[in-house]
Amino acid sequence: MTIYHFVGIKGSGMSALAQVLHDMDFKVQGSDVEKRFFTQLALEKSGITILPFQKENIKPGMTIIAGNAFPDTHEEIQEAMKLGLPIVRYHRFLGDFLQRFTSVAITGAHGKTSTTGLLAHVMSGAKPTSFLIGDGTGKGEQDGEYFVFEACEYRRHFLSYFPDYAIMTNIDFDHPDYYANIDDVFSAFQEMAVQVKKGIFACGDDEHLQKIQAKVPVLFYGFGEENDYQAKNIVKTTEGTTFDVFIRNTFYHSFSIPSFGDHNVLNSLAVIAVCHYEEVDVNVVQGQLMSFEGVKRRFSEKTIGSQILIDDYAHHPTEIRATIDAARQKYPNHEIVAVFQPHTFSRTQAFLDDFANSLSNADKVYLCDIFGSARENHGNLSIKDLQDKIENAEIISEEHTSVLEKHSDSIIIFMGAGDIQKFQDAYEKQLS
Structure with missing residues (x-):
């Protein structure tokens, strides 16, 4: 029996794929650096072997699934080449694997992970559904009918996929280290659209998505009147959101979700649209929407003393704005404190003013040093450049998080895609 060996198994997509294959009774193992990552827990719970990188891990008879972060010069990939083993890159393997199911790709600049998690949860209430989410979780169903997966536009990786359906949540300029501008991003989504086999569900409130051309029906969802699927009569409370x-233009049903902010209404509407198209019982959809508990690192809350700490992956100005808005809906009478760590120098430079504007929606802002990679040329850019653009913003370090204690009865949101969690961990240790 083939053993699938994952080079870089702790990557979020890789760990999710490893879980999917493991659940479907394939033999799976993997290797990675020794540092602990949040994706590890699920792998350990499944009993999947995680080894430290070394060429001795590679044995005859294996199929190698290689993470995108590791070049062909990596010692394990080199060893596999020497032994003549099949080596498949992550997104190429996934592209082939999808063909066994009715597949739904979730793509867009923002909201991919939350929407993938939500669709997987709702669909699995009706039919056996396998899924792969960018927060490192995945599940394989032996007799799975549907496969719901997150498809990332970074470096045009999603062009390895030919899914039955696609949800496109929005098109926005991001990954300035790779994309030249918004037109470059649009061209990638347009190319992806042509590869979809049965139908596309696109947010019609997004001016860029309105221009998408495809060989299959494009159904639009959103708040605007001209959408095929429209959310109206939205009622926001501190418990969640209800909408029709x-x-x-014909009334379908009312739905309630236990989440906050317009972006969560749109994500839910995309899911409702796919389920309606695939004739999933509306009662199942209503019930599953209400029981969804969210995905990792998206508005993950814990209460400590009089404060509520929220961990969120928001790392783009659009996402920061949405996260702060959601916190205001749920906690209208509390001070909102943002603790933000910019991710990559290229993104910080490209969005310096936008970051300042979106963060200014919080009542108080603390900034952490930019999380950049060694490969990046950061010129003279530093966190001070962002601080200068935000009134009363302060710079915070892992050693000095105690300044947050003075915000009693407040909502403190730790935001970022780097290692912002270490600041929250340091603060929690400080409190205890």
């Missing part, structure tokens, strides 16, 4: 769905 109209399909081509």
Whole structure:
């Protein structure tokens, strides 16, 4: 029996794929650096072997699935080449694997992970559904009918996929280290659209998505009147959000979600649209929407003393704005404190003013040093450049998080895609 060996198994997509294969009774193992990552827990719970990188891990008869972060010069990949073993890159393997199911790709600049998690949860209430989420979670169903997966536009990786359906949540300029501008991003999504086999569900409130061309029906969802699936009569409370769905201007059903902010209404509407198209029982959809507990690192809350700490992956100005808005809906009478760590120098430079504007929606802002990679040329850019653009912003370090203690009865949001969790961990240790 083939053993699948994952080079870089702790990567979020890789660990999710390893879990999917393991659940479907394939033999799986993997290797990575020794540092602990949040994706490890699920792998350990599944009993999947994680080895430290060394060429001795590679044995005859294996199939190698290689993470995108590791070049062909990596010692394990080199060893596999020497032994003549099949070596498949992560996104290429996934592209082939999808063909066994009715597949739904979730793509977009923002909201991919949350929407993938939500669709997987709702669909699995009706039919056996396998899924792969960018927060490092995955599940394989032996007799799975559907496969719901997150498809990332970074470096055009999603062009390895030919899914039955695609949800496109939005198009926005991001990954300035790779994309030249918004037109470059649009061209990647347009190319992806042509590869979809049955239908696309696109947010019609997004001016860029309105221009998408495809060989299959493009169904639009959103708040605007001209959408095929429209959310109306939205009621926001501190418990969640309720809204009516109209399909081509005809009332369909009312839905409630235990989450906050307009972005979560749109994510839910995309899921409702796919389920309606695939004739999933509306009662199942209503129930599953209410029981969804969210995905990792998206508005993950814990209460410590009089403060509520929220961990969120927001790392783009659009996402920061949405996260602060959601916190305001849920906690209208509390001070909102943002603790933000910019991710990559290229993104910080490209969005310096936008970051300042979106963070200014919080009542108080603390900034952490930029999380950059050694490969990046950061010129003279530093966190001070962002601080100068935000009124009363302060710079915070892992050693000096105690300054947050003075915000009693507040909501403190730790935001970023780097290692912002270490600041929250340091603060929690400080409190205890």
